[in-house]
Amino acid sequence: MTEIFHYSVDADGVATIAWDLPGRSMNVMTLEGLEQLDACIDKALGDEAVKGIVLTSAKADFAGGMDLNILAGMKASAGDDPAKGLFEGVMQMHALLRKLERAGMDPKTNKGGKPVAWACPGTAAGIGLELGLACHRRFVADNPKAKIGLPEIMVGIFPGAGGATRVSRMLGAMASAPFLLEGKMMAPAKVKAAGLVDEIVPADELQAAAKAWVLSAKDADIVKPWDAKGWKMPGGAPYSPQGFETFVGASAMINGKTQGAYPAPKALLAAIYEGAMVDFDTALRIEARWFTNILMNPSSGAMIRSLFLNKEALEKGAVRPAGVPDMRVKKVGILGGGGFMGAGIGYVSAMAGIEVVLLDRDAEAAAKGVGFITGLLDESLKKKRITEDKKAGILGLVSATSDYADLKGCDLVVEAVFEDPGVKATVTKAAQEALGPDAIFASNTSTLPITDLAENYKDPERFIGIHFFSPVHKMMLVEIIKGKKTGDEAVAKALDFVRQIRKTPIVVNDARFFYANRCIIPYINEGTRMVTEGINPALIENAAKQLGMPLGPLQLVDETALDLGQKIAKATKAALGDAYPENPADPLIDWMVAEGRLGRKANAGFYAYDDKGKRQGIWDGLAAKYPLAEEQPDVTEVQHRLAFAQVLEAVRALEDGVLMDIREGDVGAILGWGFMPWSGGPLSWLDILGAGKAVEITDALTEKFGPRFTTPALLREMAQKGETFYGRFDPAAKAAA
Numbered sequence: 074m075t076e077i078f079h080y081s082v083d084a085d086g087v088a089t090i091a092w093d094l095p096g097r098s099m100n101v102m103t104l105e106g107l108e109q110l111d112a113c114i115d116k117a118l119g120d121e122a123v124k125g126i127v128l129t130s131a132k133a134d135f136a137g138g139m140d141l142n143i144l145a146g147m148k149a150s151a152g153d154d155p156a157k158g159l160f161e162g163v164m165q166m167h168a169l170l171r172k173l174e175r176a177g178m179d180p181k182t183n184k185g186g187k188p189v190a191w192a193c194p195g196t197a198a199g200i201g202l203e204l205g206l207a208c209h210r211r212f213v214a215d216n217p218k219a220k221i222g223l224p225e226i227m228v229g230i231f232p233g234a235g236g237a238t239r240v241s242r243m244l245g246a247m248a249s250a251p252f253l254l255e256g257k258m259m260a261p262a263k264v265k266a267a268g269l270v271d272e273i274v275p276a277d278e279l280q281a282a283a284k285a286w287v288l289s290a291k292d293a294d295i296v297k298p299w300d301a302k303g304w305k306m307p308g309g310a311p312y313s314p315q316g317f318e319t320f321v322g323a324s325a326m327i328n329g330k331t332q333g334a335y336p337a338p339k340a341l342l343a344a345i346y347e348g349a350m351v352d353f354d355t356a357l358r359i360e361a362r363w364f365t366n367i368l369m370n371p372s373s374g375a376m377i378r379s380l381f382l383n384k385e386a387l388e389k390g391a392v393r394p395a396g397v398p399d400m401r402v403k404k405v406g407i408l409g410g411g412g413f414m415g416a417g418i419g420y421v422s423a424m425a426g427i428e429v430v431l432l433d434r435d436a437e438a439a440a441k442g443v444g445f446i447t448g449l450l451d452e453s454l455k456k457k458r459i460t461e462d463k464k465a466g467i468l469g470l471v472s473a474t475s476d477y478a479d480l481k482g483c484d485l486v487v488e489a490v491f492e493d494p495g496v497k498a499t500v501t502k503a504a505q506e507a508l509g510p511d512a513i514f515a516s517n518t519s520t521l522p523i524t525d526l527a528e529n530y531k532d533p534e535r536f537i538g539i540h541f542f543s544p545v546h547k548m549m550l551v552e553i554i555k556g557k558k559t560g561d562e563a564v565a566k567a568l569d570f571v572r573q574i575r576k577t578p579i580v581v582n583d584a585r586f587f588y589a590n591r592c593i594i595p596y597i598n599e600g601t602r603m604v605t606e607g608i609n610p611a612l613i614e615n616a617a618k619q620l621g622m623p624l625g626p627l628q629l630v631d632e633t634a635l636d637l638g639q640k641i642a643k644a645t646k647a648a649l650g651d652a653y654p655e656n657p658a659d660p661l662i663d664w665m666v667a668e669g670r671l672g673r674k675a676n677a678g679f680y681a682y683d684d685k686g687k688r689q690g691i692w693d694g695l696a697a698k699y700p701l702a703e704e705q706p707d708v709t710e711v712q713h714r715l716a717f718a719q720v721l722e723a724v725r726a727l728e729d730g731v732l733m734d735i736r737e738g739d740v741g742a743i744l745g746w747g748f749m750p751w752s753g754g755p756l757s758w759l760d761i762l763g764a765g766k767a768v769e770i771t772d773a774l775t776e777k778f779g780p781r782f783t784t785p786a787l788l789r790e791m792a793q794k795g796e797t798f799y800g801r802f803d804p805a806a807k808a809a810a
Contacts, residue, residue, distance in 0.1 A: 078093075086122055100134070102136065127280065128204065136199070167361060173207045183296045191205040199236075206269065222256065229372055237341055242307070242356075247322065299353040320342075371760075394564050401573055402422075404483045410439055420445070433473075446468070450468065492521065523538040523556035523583045555581070592720075608706060617715050620712050621752065631672040717770065720767075764792035
């Protein structure tokens with residue numbers, strides 16, 4: 074058996090249990106790890122020579138949480154009665170942590186237990202922190218890189234190893250919200266200020282401080298508040314006047330933020346609410362039941378698969394061409410480097426330690442890119458995320474120029490100029506003369522076919538699309554587009570670059586709008602089309618948010634700018650000619666642009682804005698131009714139109730070979746435009762819904778609203794065969810088989 078937890082006892086009788094999962098830079102909890110930890114705790118509690126325990130890590134950090142591969146497989150391995158099997162498995166974890174917490178003390182007198190200190194050297198997430206919460210005193214090293222928290226809610230579950238119950242009882246329902254309901258990972262000082270950590274000590278004094286406390290602790294020091302007589306819930310129990318207000322407020326906050334689309338936050342609040350009315354051990358059973366409920370919900374499995382397993386696989390190179398050597402970027406040139414997009418690419422590149430050349434039409438324009446990067450660094454400096462030396466080092470990697478000769482030595486060039494084929498052709502031809510034969514040239518385009526743009530470059534095999542999303546420093550997705558002649562080295566270069574800048578890549582084949590915009594433009598078009606039909610804009614926007622979309626289609630148009638949408642529509646119409654599908658929303662956008670309502674950037678769009686740019690509701694002038702229909706559709710119909718406008722394009726992209734891997738389809742949708750994260754992505758959502766039900770809905774939409782909702786042949790075939798997308802196309806499942 075591989076040793077995961079090292080057990081030792083020193084001359085003073087202090088047992089140290091040190092977590093050190095072999096072959097991993099960060100500890101994660103496995104089933105074998107749980108068994109070994111349980112055995113170590115039993116050994117320490119059963120040894121009369123042991124006076125107390127220090128739980129720590131032999132690595133630089135404590136733990137990254139539970140291995141989500143285990144959670145993903147728990148349901149499948151739970152037997153014929155999966156809910157029962159899951160519940161019993163969760164209760165075993167509770168029993169282990171409760172054993173650590175009670176530490177052998179007498180159940181009646183609360184005496185005779187052994188003190189347990191948590192000595193955390195760095196980051197602790199999920200069950201890593203939950204283990205700390207079960208200890209009697211928590212020591213954390215003064216580590217500037219450390220982050221501590223419970224991020225489970227971000228992948229569709231909640232802290233189910235006692236975290237929900239312990240944190241809410243330590244802090245109260247409202248004060249625990251940032252940890253439990255928002256999944257925030259915080260610096261040790263903030264966690265201490267909140268009350269979840271007791272002491273922050275210099276890293277080289279961590280073990281000594283924890284051991285000293287263990288040797289000096291008294292019986293009263295190790296009894297948790299909820300195990301002592303007279304304990305009351307912070308903020309008031311649910312049935313008290315104060316507690317009633319707290320829980321009503323918490324419910325309103327959850328529903329306000331999630332619009333009821335996400336199962337996990339509602340289950341979490343239910344576990345806290347119900348648990349607050351009973352004793353601690355019963356509360357743990359309630360937590361386990363709600364946690365099981367969430368694990369049984371297909372949403373949690375889909376979110377874990379897309380936002381953890383598949384995302385991690387893509388980031389580690391799951392779709393990287395085989396046999397291509399390391400292609401990491403040393404020096405990148407950015408054409409249009411003075412613009413918002415170009416400067417953003419320069420910033421993330423310099424942050425990754427890559428030398429950056431910002432090139433623009435003149436020195437003044439290029440210098441704006443340096444100014445933008447400096448501004449972002451100054452923000453980080455104010456928040457103490459970097460030091461002055463770090464800032465200087467990053468800026469030292471960046472140069473600004475208007476001379477194409479300065480691109481010499483760049484092994485990658487990213488063109489980020491206007492979405493105009495002529496402009497792109499001009500800068501591509503000018504840049505290639507300065508580049509060596511091994512350089513890769515990438516176009517950051519969101520709509521223009523890469524194959525066409527590659528005709529302007531000397532070697533189309535070394536030309537590729539790298540589509541960043543705005544703002545670059547915040548958006549995690551990067552869409553890599555293969556032209557018809559793009560070679561494997563260009564793909565590998567792009568993937569290695571994206572990995573260097575710590576973003577998530579998807580690789581798609583060339584087609585107009587590629588994958589992301591192919592799906593998001595119909596969402597916008599459907600929303601604006603509804604306005605012309607007299608459907609209440611508030612109904613459109615709220616229906617979208619209740620689906621789980623972060624922005625309604627009208628707000629999304631405002632954020633991305635109406636004139637940009639107009640330009641894309643005109644360029645598409647010019648390219649497609651008679652094949653362009655007429656959209657009644659086009660005249661609406663033309664009218665809005667003519668009225669100067671260009672969106673947020675103009676403080677005027679579908680929404681009205683105050684002087685500070687804050688939205689004030691739907692613009693009154695919209696109803697004057699497009700009066701509301703007397704009869705409004707029900708919310709489900711609106712949601713079906715908005716959802717299937719996107720989802721059908723995802724299926725068609727897979728059908729057409731634009732999308733080569735369904736994992737990229739789901740991860741790309743969530744990270745690229747925020748598609749209903751609770752669903753795991755458009756293809757996961759179709760699996761949850763069922764292909765048969767999906768076809769039933771799309772056939773009805775087609776009959777009522779026209780051919781844009783025509784059921785793809787692939788989806789109809791899958792419905793007839795009773796297939797799922799992940800059952801048929803998942804590369805991970807095929808590899809396992």
